[in-house]
Amino acid sequence: MRLPERQLAVLEAASATDERTIDEIAAETGLKPETVVGAAFDLRDEGLLVVGETADETLDLTDEGREYVDAGLPETRLYRAGLALDADAEPVSMGRVIGEADLNGPEVDIALSNFARKGFGGIDSGELSVDGDADPDTDPEAAALTALAAGEAPDVDERVIDQLDSRGLVAVGESVTRSVTLTDAGVDALMTGVEATETVAQVTPELLASGEWRDVEFSEYNVEADAPTVSGGRKHVLRRTADRVKDVLVGMGFQEMEGPHADSDFWINDCLFMPQDHPARTHWDRFALDVPPMEEIPDELIRRVEAAHRDGWGVDGDGYHSPWSEEFAREIALRGHTTSLSMRYLSGIAGAELEPPQRYFSVEKVYRNDTLDPTHLLEFYQIEGWVMAEDLSVRDLMGTFEEFYRQFGITDIRFKPHYNPYTEPSFELFGEHPETGEEIEIGNSGVFREEVTGPLGVDCDVMAWGLALERLAMLTTGAEDIRDLHGTLADIEFLRNAEVSY
Numbered sequence: 378m379r380l381p382e383r384q385l386a387v388l389e390a391a392s393a394t395d396e397r398t399i400d401e402i403a404a405e406t407g408l409k410p411e412t413v414v415g416a417a418f419d420l421r422d423e424g425l426l427v428v429g430e431t432a433d434e435t436l437d438l439t440d441e442g443r444e445y446v447d448a449g450l451p452e453t454r455l456y457r458a459g460l461a462l463d464a465d466a467e468p469v470s471m472g473r474v475i476g477e478a479d480l481n482g483p484e485v486d487i488a489l490s491n492f493a494r495k496g497f498g499g500i501d502s503g504e505l506s507v508d509g510d511a512d513p514d515t516d517p518e519a520a521a522l523t524a525l526a527a528g529e530a531p532d533v534d535e536r537v538i539d540q541l542d543s544r545g546l547v548a549v550g551e552s553v554t555r556s557v558t559l560t561d562a563g564v565d566a567l568m569t570g571v572e573a574t575e576t577v578a579q580v581t582p583e584l585l586a587s588g589e590w591r592d593v594e595f596s597e598y599n600v601e602a603d604a605p606t607v608s609g610g611r612k613h614v615l616r617r618t619a620d621r622v623k624d625v626l627v628g629m630g631f632q633e634m635e636g637p638h639a640d641s642d643f644w645i646n647d648c649l650f651m652p653q654d655h656p657a658r659t660h661w662d663r664f665a666l667d668v669p670p671m672e673e674i675p676d677e678l679i680r681r682v683e684a685a686h687r688d689g690w691g692v693d694g695d696g697y698h699s700p701w702s703e704e705f706a707r708e709i710a711l712r713g714h715t716t717s718l719s720m721r722y723l724s725g726i727a728g729a730e731l732e733p734p735q736r737y738f739s740v741e742k743v744y745r746n747d748t749l750d751p752t753h754l755l756e757f758y759q760i761e762g763w764v765m766a767e768d769l770s771v772r773d774l775m776g777t778f779e780e781f782y783r784q785f786g787i788t789d790i791r792f793k794p795h796y797n798p799y800t801e802p803s804f805e806l807f808g809e810h811p812e813t814g815e816e817i818e819i820g821n822s823g824v825f826r827e828e829v830t831g832p833l834g835v836d837c838d839v840m841a842w843g844l845a846l847e848r849l850a851m852l853t854t855g856a857e858d859i860r861d862l863h864g865t866l867a868d869i870e871f872l873r874n875a876e877v878s879y
């Protein structure tokens with residue numbers, strides 16, 4: 378029998394004992410483990426040996442875990458510092474203990490939560506007391522880290538490992554060990570003698586030129602060999618959705634707007650007839666920036682907007698009669714919506730004075746101090762748009778949305794009457810999530826009030842909207858949690874495979 382050199386080496390090494398691991402054979406033959414695996418599979422196909430697999434859990438320290446092996450767990454350092462300051466006799470101010478323990482940045486929160494969890498003591502009204510009887514020296518989490526650092530298997534409960542895993546201090550993985558055993562045919566082959574043939578893995582110009590290729594034996598491709606998964610680069614789901622949105626809107630005759638992410642409250646809110654004491658304008662919702670106020674706002678425009686707020690504009694209303702401060706209007710914040718861009722364009726300061734009909738849009742980032750949940754992010758993209766024309770009605774608004782969403786295969790948009798200080802009438806838009814069947818809010822819209830258009834010098838109708846790009850992506854990809862799409866919790870697998878359907 379003839380076998381390629383490598384296979385023969387592996388077969389011989391495997392004959393030494395009943396069962397040998399790939400690593401043992403690799404060490405003995407000097408071949409790379411992946412070469413041994415390849416040869417082993419070839420020999421298996423020839424019926425000369427069998428390949429077995431066992432999976433084992435692996436446990437490794439993370440960088441953070443390794444750091445605490447030397448420095449001590451943050452909660453233990455907090456405990457020791459508390460003890461040093463006599464906090465078992467009388468509570469001590471938290472600031473002092475944290476300083477004494479030399480805890481910085483995220484370590485502080487880590488220390489506090491684990492300190493309480495491990496019963497090291499209590500925290501009350503900014504003061505820390507330690508339980509003198511607690512004993513961090515017997516802490517199984519610390520013991521497990523020390524054992525791992527010494528290359529030993531930790532002798533602790535599975536729950537301790539889970540805890541360390543969820544704290545990010547250890548990484549739990551899996552390693553597969555392959556081993557081989559000769560079959561009877563394999564043993565027979567070795568007994569009757571096997572000769573090595575030289576195999577060639579790659580055709581070279583020399584082999585071709587000399588004609589030698591005719592006589593050599595080529596090694597076979599092993600399509601079962603382990604190989605790393607290669608994921609090609611691809612455009613992010615949101616970017617693809619945004620590009621598609623732009624194409625659709627340009628196709629519907631819209632032009633693109635651009636403008637600053639950090640803008641004055643004047644453009645973000647005052648132009649929109651948002652009263653200065655509106656809850657959305659407080660620090661709860663707004664990311665204020667500590668930078669000098671905006672100087673370059675046309676003075677005449679400021680006076681007109683102020684007049685609308687104080688006394689009203691047009692026939693219907695008579696303003697808010699509440700305080701209005703120019704200083705506040707000039708303050709800078711991250712925009713909570715891109716309607717600030719619509720205001721800039723409608724006022725004419727972003728370009729030429731506009732004559733109807735006009736259509737504008739943007740697909741840009743906005744910032745809100747919201748609470749993160751499956752449908753809310755602190756930063757997201759808004760599809761802003763407006764149409765300026767002589768006579769607009771609610772039908773035009775609904776028709777535009779129906780035409781827009783139809784291009785994404787969404788044909789069941791619902792409208793719900795709504796209130797915005799700047800539009801009348803106003804409508805929220807809802808769409809049905811393809812996976813959960815839930816109605817999710819996808820946008821907000823309306824026809825600008827005279828108090829908005831009047832001061833900007835626009836004397837025809839303007840209908841406008843802000844739609845959430847992420848929500849549209851949820852409807853087109855079936856993503857159930859917006860946090861899968863972007864941000865620190867993004868689901869990379871989902872992003873690699875998701876199809877943007879339309």
Ligand SMILES: N[C@@H](Cc1ccccc1)C(=O)O
Pocket residue numbers: 713714715716797800821822823841842843844
């Ligand atoms: N600015 C609104 C959207 C909107 C824009 C224009 C008109 C009406 C509504 C929002 O962020 O929800």
